[in-house]
Amino acid sequence: MKLPYIEPYKIKMVEAINQSTxxxxxxxxxxxxxxxxxxxxxxxxxxxxxxSGTGAMSDKQWAEIMLGDESYAGSKSFEKLETTVKKITGFEYFIPTHQGRAAENVLFSALVKEGNLIPGNSHFDTTKGHIEFRKAHAIDCTIDAAFDTTIEHPFKGNIDLQKLEHVFQSNEINTIPFVLITITCNSAGGQPVSMQNIHDVSVLCKQYNVPLYFDSARFAENAYFIKTREKGYENISIKDIVKELFSFGDGMTMSAKKDGIVNMGGFIALKSQKVYKACVTYNIMYEGFVTYGGMSGRDMGALAEGLKESTExxxxxxxxxxxxxxxxxxxxxxxxxxxxxxxxxxxxxxxxxxxxxxxxxxxxxxxxxxxxxxxxxxxxxxxxxxxxxxxxxxxxxxxxxxxxxxxxxxxxxxxxxxxxxxxxxxxxxxxxxxxxxxxxxxxxxxxxxxxxxxxxxxx
Structure with a gap:
């Protein structure tokens, strides 16, 4: 008889649940x-x-809590996290923040102006809030299949290329600071985006000279669906899929409380030094110095380990x-x-x-x-x-x-x-x-x- 599937971990600590009527x-x-x-x-x-921030950390993550370097500047924990983020995402520039909406606040402060248009796939609540707070407009370009819960489409988070190009053609291109792909797409039901769609959106963005960014809170889960649903990726590792996925973009925001498997944390990762320098000013204003950005050293260490674990x-x-x-x-x-x-x-x-x-x-x-x-x-x-x-x-x-x-x-x-x-x-x-x-x-x-x-x- 075939042995049944078991969870790949055992429980070390429990928390009581209060029963009620x-x-x-x-x-x-x-x-x-x-x-x-x-x-x-x-x-x-x-x-x-x-x-978000409600998961259970591993023994290795708790070990990092004890190893945290709480230096205000130049913390070893920051260096550990920076190295991990660069290795996993491929982005050259890294800025820690205390959570995902803080990363959005910093990046959008640098890039989004009044009257701007930000196309994407069903922007989530904080994303839309940060856009509209700046008197800009979020435009939903998600494929129509996402709005029919009975359709078995493997990548309901995909952007409709015709909808996106219509936005490009119907507006002054300089009013569109970037396109934002949310992976996975929370507002559409936690639906993934295919690698092919990410590639095609990237090609279209380059054609119109519009940067492409990712809201990456659940990037590892998106990579899992690419591996299990998209032809040609069956034998590719999650980490390699992640690296390819991010190679099509110019940057990312991250709520590390999801696929970082930590209780608090986030970051921005970028290709452009110019955008990085613009973000640094706002990060120091809103979050903290560039080597902690609102995170404690122990949390940065736990996040570095969590990113490794979540991409397995x-x-x-x-x-x-x-x-x-x-x-x-x-x-x-x-x-x-x-x-x-x-x-x-x-x-x-x-x-x-x-x-x-x-x-x-x-x-x-x-x-x-x-x-x-x-x-x-x-x-x-x-x-x-x-x-x-x-x-x-x-x-x-x-x-x-x-x-x-x-x-x-x-x-x-x-x-x-x-x-x-x-x-x-x-x-x-x-x-x-x-x-x-x-x-x-x-x-x-x-x-x-x-x-x-x-x-x-x-x-």
Whole structure:
């Protein structure tokens, strides 16, 4: 008999989970103004709000915590991280930041001006926020297949070349500071981008003399999908795929809290010395000196090790198989999800799951709240609330997809936890028609409202 698959690690330390009742969770949810971000962690049984900074570090990463050099300038930990980033990405210039949105803030401060256009594949919330804060505009050029959750396209994160070229041809090219490819594409359901598409976008960008940058929070997971789904890469190592992928770009931002498998950290990596020097000024202003950039030495050491581990096939196979298992269980139960399954999360299709709740009553948020009350599972809405308002008209933007993201932390939950999640969602799905009304917003911030928004239940 063939031996079953096992996780490529064993558990050294555990953290207790606080159990709660439905009655308690109803009270807590109301006190939190129906915003899952406002819940205390001890009010959550399974936390799938995000995979950002919530993973479990390895013994080698914890060893780096003890080896951290906390020198303000010229830290050995910085040198270790710089060497690792250069080796993995191939980019010559490196700037540490305290997390991904800080990297965006620094890079966009150097490159994005009022009135600029930044085409890409479904920019994520902080990215769009940083663009619109500067009175620029994010333009979504994702392929149409990304917006149909039933289509089995292997690379739904791809940029539509015709859409992109239309942006180039319809606008003054000097108003487009760069094109941004998000790998994997979070807002489209954690969907990967193919190497062929990255190559083709790069060729088109060069034709119009527009730089190409990557939002690289989950670059290793994207490389895994290239290896397992794209012809010609079956026998190429993850690290070699990563190096080829980045060779087509001019730079990258990184939230290291994802594929760096650390609790805090980020960076910018660049080809251009000119852009590097422009970014350094802002990094010193916003983050810290160029050899720590808002990170402690111990965190830089842990990140250097995490980047090595996350670009190993064995780790990625384990991580993505766990996500895939949850997706398969939900499909067995008839639950509508984005397919094929993404690398870091399963996305519930709220448009199909709770179609009886009006979109203007925030159906995806309604579903996320019900899942929490039923089973103590915290997820996050990727829908109308996250899409925010049009910066000019202040009207709600209603996206084609209304999703609830179940982001799986790295090396954190076991198979029994995943099974608990699947059964809980099945139970919610079976009672989905009981909910007739959703929620209304009582207060919101002028930008990136979903983090702090307050709601009330409609009756």
């Amino acid at each position: 439905i009655a308690q969770r109803k009270v807590w949810m109301k006190k939190a103004k129906y915003n899952l971000f406002k819940l205390s962690s001890d009010q959550v049984i399974i936390d799938l709000l995000t995979d 096939f064995t780790y990625l196979e384990s991580r993505i198989n766990q996500v895939r298992y949850l997706g398969k269980r939900l499909v067995e139960f008839g639950v509508p999800v984005q397919q094929p399954f993404g690398g870091h999360a399963i996305y519930l299709d709220a448009n199909k799951f709770v179609a009886n709740i009006a979109q203007e009553e925030y159906r995806a948020q309604s579903l996320a709240i019900e899942l929490y009350i039923t089973a103590g599972i915290r997820s996050v809405e990727i829908g109308t609330i996250l899409a925010d308002r049009d910066p000019i008209t202040r009207d709600n933007r209603y996206p084609k997809l209304e999703l609830v993201r179940l982001a799986i932390p790295r090396r954190t939950y076991t198979l029994s936890h995943i099974e608990y999640i699947a059964i809980a969602i099945k139970n919610v799905f079976e009672t989905r028609n009981e909910a007739k009304r959703g929620y209304d917003i009582t207060w919101e911030a002028p930008i990136m409202r979903h983090f702090t928004v307050e709601l009330e239940k409609l009756s």
